[in-house]
Amino acid sequence: MSRYMGTSVKRVEDPRFLQGQGRYVANLSLPGMAHVAVKRSPLAHAKILGIDSSEAEALDGVIGVYTGQDLLDGGASFACGSLPCGFTPPDIVTPAHNPVAVDKVRHVGDAIAVVVAESPYIAEDALDLIDVDLDPLPVVVDARAAVEDDAPLVHDDVGTNLSFHWPLGDEDAVNEALSGSDHVVELEFVNQRLIANAMEPRACAAEWDSSTESMTVWTTSQNPHTIRLLLGAFTLGIPEHKLRVISPDVGGGFGSKIFHYPEEVIVPWVARAIGRPAKWVASRTESYVTDAQGRDHITRAKLGVNEDGTITGLHVTTWANLGAYLSTFAPLIPTALYITLLSGVYKIPVIFGESYGALTNTVPVDAYRGAGRPEASYLLETMVDLAARRLDMDPVEFRRKNLIPSDEFPYQTPVALEYDSGNYQGLFDKIEELSGYQSLRQEQEKARADGRLVGIGFSSCIEASGPAPSAVAVGLGAAIGLFESGSIRVHPTGKISVFTGSHSHGQGHETTFAQIVADELGVAMEDVEIVHGDTDRVPYGVGTYGSRSAAIGGSALVKSAEKIRDKLKKIAAHMLEASVEDMVYDQDEGTISVAGSPESAKTFAELAFAVTTADNLPDGMEPGLEETSFYDPANFTFPASAHAAMVEIDAKTGEVEIQSYAAVDDVGNVINPMIVEGQILGGIVQGVGQALWEHGIYGEDGQLLSGSMLSYTMPRADGFPAIAVDRIETPSPHNPLGVKGAGEMGTIAGTATISSAVLDALAPLGVTHLNMPLTAEKIHNAIVAAGNGGGE
Amino acid sequence: MKVTIEVNGQAYEKEVEPRILLVDFLRNDLGLTGTNVGCDTSQCGACTVHMDGMAVKSCTILAVQADGSSVKTIEGLASNGQLHPMQQAFWDEHGLQCGFCTPGMIMASVTLADGNPEIDDNDVRHGLEGNFCRCTGYENIVKAVKAGASAMAGGEA
Numbered sequence: 001m002s003r004y005m006g007t008s009v010k011r012v013e014d015p016r017f018l019q020g021q022g023r024y025v026a027n028l029s030l031p032g033m034a035h036v037a038v039k040r041s042p043l044a045h046a047k048i049l050g051i052d053s054s055e056a057e058a059l060d061g062v063i064g065v066y067t068g069q070d071l072l073d074g075g076a077s078f079a080c081g082s083l084p085c086g087f088t089p090p091d092i093v094t095p096a097h098n099p100v101a102v103d104k105v106r107h108v109g110d111a112i113a114v115v116v117a118e119s120p121y122i123a124e125d126a127l128d129l130i131d132v133d134l135d136p137l138p139v140v141v142d143a144r145a146a147v148e149d150d151a152p153l154v155h156d157d158v159g160t161n162l163s164f165h166w167p168l169g170d171e172d173a174v175n176e177a178l179s180g181s182d183h184v185v186e187l188e189f190v191n192q193r194l195i196a197n198a199m200e201p202r203a204c205a206a207e208w209d210s211s212t213e214s215m216t217v218w219t220t221s222q223n224p225h226t227i228r229l230l231l232g233a234f235t236l237g238i239p240e241h242k243l244r245v246i247s248p249d250v251g252g253g254f255g256s257k258i259f260h261y262p263e264e265v266i267v268p269w270v271a272r273a274i275g276r277p278a279k280w281v282a283s284r285t286e287s288y289v290t291d292a293q294g295r296d297h298i299t300r301a302k303l304g305v306n307e308d309g310t311i312t313g314l315h316v317t318t319w320a321n322l323g324a325y326l327s328t329f330a331p332l333i334p335t336a337l338y339i340t341l342l343s344g345v346y347k348i349p350v351i352f353g354e355s356y357g358a359l360t361n362t363v364p365v366d367a368y369r370g371a372g373r374p375e376a377s378y379l380l381e382t383m384v385d386l387a388a389r390r391l392d393m394d395p396v397e398f399r400r401k402n403l404i405p406s407d408e409f410p411y412q413t414p415v416a417l418e419y420d421s422g423n424y425q426g427l428f429d430k431i432e433e434l435s436g437y438q439s440l441r442q443e444q445e446k447a448r449a450d451g452r453l454v455g456i457g458f459s460s461c462i463e464a465s466g467p468a469p470s471a472v473a474v475g476l477g478a479a480i481g482l483f484e485s486g487s488i489r490v491h492p493t494g495k496i497s498v499f500t501g502s503h504s505h506g507q508g509h510e511t512t513f514a515q516i517v518a519d520e521l522g523v524a525m526e527d528v529e530i531v532h533g534d535t536d537r538v539p540y541g542v543g544t545y546g547s548r549s550a551a552i553g554g555s556a557l558v559k560s561a562e563k564i565r566d567k568l569k570k571i572a573a574h575m576l577e578a579s580v581e582d583m584v585y586d587q588d589e590g591t592i593s594v595a596g597s598p599e600s601a602k603t604f605a606e607l608a609f610a611v612t613t614a615d616n617l618p619d620g621m622e623p624g625l626e627e628t629s630f631y632d633p634a635n636f637t638f639p640a641s642a643h644a645a646m647v648e649i650d651a652k653t654g655e656v657e658i659q660s661y662a663a664v665d666d667v668g669n670v671i672n673p674m675i676v677e678g679q680i681l682g683g684i685v686q687g688v689g690q691a692l693w694e695h696g697i698y699g700e701d702g703q704l705l706s707g708s709m710l711s712y713t714m715p716r717a718d719g720f721p722a723i724a725v726d727r728i729e730t731p732s733p734h735n736p737l738g739v740k741g742a743g744e745m746g747t748i749a750g751t752a753t754i755s756s757a758v759l760d761a762l763a764p765l766g767v768t769h770l771n772m773p774l775t776a777e778k779i780h781n782a783i784v785a786a787g788n789g790g791g792e
Numbered sequence: 793m794k795v796t797i798e799v800n801g802q803a804y805e806k807e808v809e810p811r812i813l814l815v816d817f818l819r820n821d822l823g824l825t826g827t828n829v830g831c832d833t834s835q836c837g838a839c840t841v842h843m844d845g846m847a848v849k850s851c852t853i854l855a856v857q858a859d860g861s862s863v864k865t866i867e868g869l870a871s872n873g874q875l876h877p878m879q880q881a882f883w884d885e886h887g888l889q890c891g892f893c894t895p896g897m898i899m900a901s902v903t904l905a906d907g908n909p910e911i912d913d914n915d916v917r918h919g920l921e922g923n924f925c926r927c928t929g930y931e932n933i934v935k936a937v938k939a940g941a942s943a944m945a946g947g948e949a
């Protein structure tokens with residue numbers, strides 16, 4: 001029996017955060033540190049005719065001003081290279097991305113020049129003194145418009161704004177299935193642009209050591225090894241062994257801190273150029289125009305259904321907005337993380353999906369919590385609701401008719417993925433009970449009779465989490481394998497340091513990973529310290545995204561713990577003069593004894609010390625107790641969920657009030673229920689943010705109109721009722737912990753559930769669809785239009 | 793300009809530029825980096841501190857405006873190695889994930905809960921409208937503030 005796994009251990013990392021001792025990059029202060037600020041483009045598309053920085057350079061306290069050409073030339077520092085794209089399917093067009101623009105600017109916020117000064121205030125002052133001569137060019141912000149023939153080119157040299165076209169599935173078979181169906185429901189809709197808004201703005205600091213010609217970079221990254229690799233191999237050319245990347249405490253990521261950003265090139269470049277440490281901290285305004293954004297799809301979908309409620313086929317065409325440059329993993333999101341998820345939890349005989357990846361004059365788009373999977377889920381659940389309504393069938397009943405049965409796992413979908421395990425009927429049973437679905441429907445009926453606009457939303461969803469088997473990932477176009485490292489170092493006294501390539505930026509790995517290792521070795525959690533986020537301390541690893549840490553990073557630790565146990569068993573057998581096969585490792589007590597003679601037990605600490613004295617080891621055994629594993633998963637894991645919510649719309653104002661929300665998730669085995677529940681709750685609220693409020697709006701001139709927390713509506717504490725959360729556990733059969741990803745499920749389901757609820761509330765008015773966000777204004781207009789005969 | 797500001801019980805006399813924000817004074821001049829900066833439009837509340845007992849957003853106040861004031865930051869909340877009841881409640885109820893909003897959230901919660909041991913969900917949720925958290929979905933923060941409010945009044949956390 002495990003002592004820690006499955007229990008809600010309080011988080012060991014919390015005391016420092018509770019007392020203001022978080023080690024965020026912005027807090028870093030190094031002797032002689034200079035401050036970096038970046039001059040950014042106020043226009044979405046323009047030629048740079050000239051940059052006059054003489055006044056800025058003359059300002060007291062300014063150390064230097066540098067342009068994009070200075071970075072390319074290198075000067076006293078490195079000659080910078082283009083920021084690379086890390087996912088390149090066949091025939092993709094990958095335009096260059098200079099850390100600081102050289103010939104022209106391509107989105108509002110594109111870097112134009114770099115100021116280095118003695119204080120952040122002086123650096124800001126200097127920005128205003130730089131005179132940039134910009135010649136405006138025509139702008140394109142819409143993905144579908146961008147790939148039309150007459151669209152302005154974002155990158156002239158590549159001759160097109162179409163970066164890729166990615167089809168998957170048998171289109172002829174789908175067309176045939178649809179034409180043979182009793183009904184085909186069709187919809188064109190937008191999945192709007194979102195902005196991640198991790199509470200900690202990005203930051204980067206760097207220090208060059210000329211004596212060893214080595215660089216240390218501190219950056220707010222979810223994957224410091226990837227940043228080291230890209231800095232080493234592409235952007236700065238610093239040999240990897242001379243480069244240390246540290247991501248200490250990182251204040252939230254949600255995907256936006258996966259990518260290699262220009263400032264991670266600029267700041268180390270500056271540190272070497274001036275021979276002093278340098279630091280840049282984004283203002284929130286900068287975050288809005290430089291952090292990679294999310295979603296932004298235009299989609300046309302057709303779903304075939306028969307009168308009996310069975311789904312016959314799905315056809316999807318999506319125009320995905322990639323922004324002005326290809327961010328590190330941008331092409332992955334609307335392709336292999338989106339089209340492949342279009343089967344959801346349903347048996348759909350044939351599916352065809354295709355994505356057009358379009359370059360536009362907007363901030364780059366990349367993974368944002370869920371990354372492709374929320375887009376797929378929202379699409380499918382919206383279509384399923386439409387189909388149920390067409391058939392006049394209860395939407396839950398309709399879904400149940402099409403669920404993949406529990407005895408059909410592993411289940412091969414028509415879109416490449418093989419689901420590892422699942423119990424979708426179980427999820428539906430539990431959510432109906434938890435939400436009181438039947439009584440909600442009765443309440444709704446009464447409310448509707450009173451003329452009130454009450455809606456019930458329902459969503460089931462699937463996620464492919466834990467990317468990914470390296471052979472699959474690289475085969476699809478990934479530049480690196482997606483395994484994870486986990487290293488366990490047992491000190492002479494039996495205390496343990498654990499080094500993981502996963503990165504925690506809110507997920508609580510210092511707790512959950514300690515739970516895993518303590519259980520695997522039978523030691524106290526207090527004796528286990530988790531180290532992450534430092535490429536000089538941790539073996540090469542891949543980092544945290546795609547809800548992969550427990551399934552892959554955790555499994556690597558299980559493998560290393562097995563190796564430690566094996567070695568200790570050999571030592572104990574040698575000390576006890578027994579055969580290794582007879583040794584029993586008691587993982588509750590942390591002892592090893594001969595089977596049948598518990599009195600012979602040697603403790604973990606005794607054995608750890610014996611490895612250090614090393615005077616009585618089995619023949620040929622090396623001293624030392626330290627093991628490293630690299631775990632490459634056999635498959636993704638496939639967590640699933642079913643959520644239900646009730647909303648009421650104020651018919652006069654269009655305001656949506658969430659009256660109840662219930663969530664049942666299946667993330668396989670659970671290491672720490674408190675932490676998993678926290679992930680689900682936080683995810684739901686983020687997902688509801690997309691459904692009701694959040695929208696990165698670009699004007700036709702490419703200006704981000706919702707470019708601050710004043711105009712981009714973040715979810716606040718007052719927008720929600722208490723959320724009921726429960727779970728079922730269907731372990732993943734292919735990783736040793738049986739866990740599945742928990743980080744993104746809430747977000748994926750939250751969006752679709754609340755959108756479903758709002759549209760259900762408006763259905764009696766004849767409203768069939770509204771694009772998100774479902775703001776009061778939009779709903780109010782729909783109600784008015786319906787009243788004026790705009791409905792059915 | 794010269795300012796005299798008491799921070800966490802210690803008096804500081806410092807020469808500051810008139811334009812320096814209180815949060816920058818705390819972070820850069822005093823090295824008290826527990827107070828975080830999450831936005832530049834006074835929405836997010838990450839920088840919340842107490843000034844003369846009131847919760848204020850320290851990004852919206854100049855250091856010179858705090859002249860003669862007594863300021864308390866997250867670093868000054870625990871005493872004698874004991875977490876403040878509100879800090880303890882955030883820990884117990886899993887009211888934080890990445891920790892970045894936490895100092896401001898706790899400072900706002902302490903004034904919200906002060907003298908209000910029976911504070912209900914609705915009052916907590918409205919009382920924290922000015923503090924953003926992107927991780928927790930607020931639910932556990934609401935639980936923490938209620939538990940903290942009760943504990944501050946001497947009840948069970």
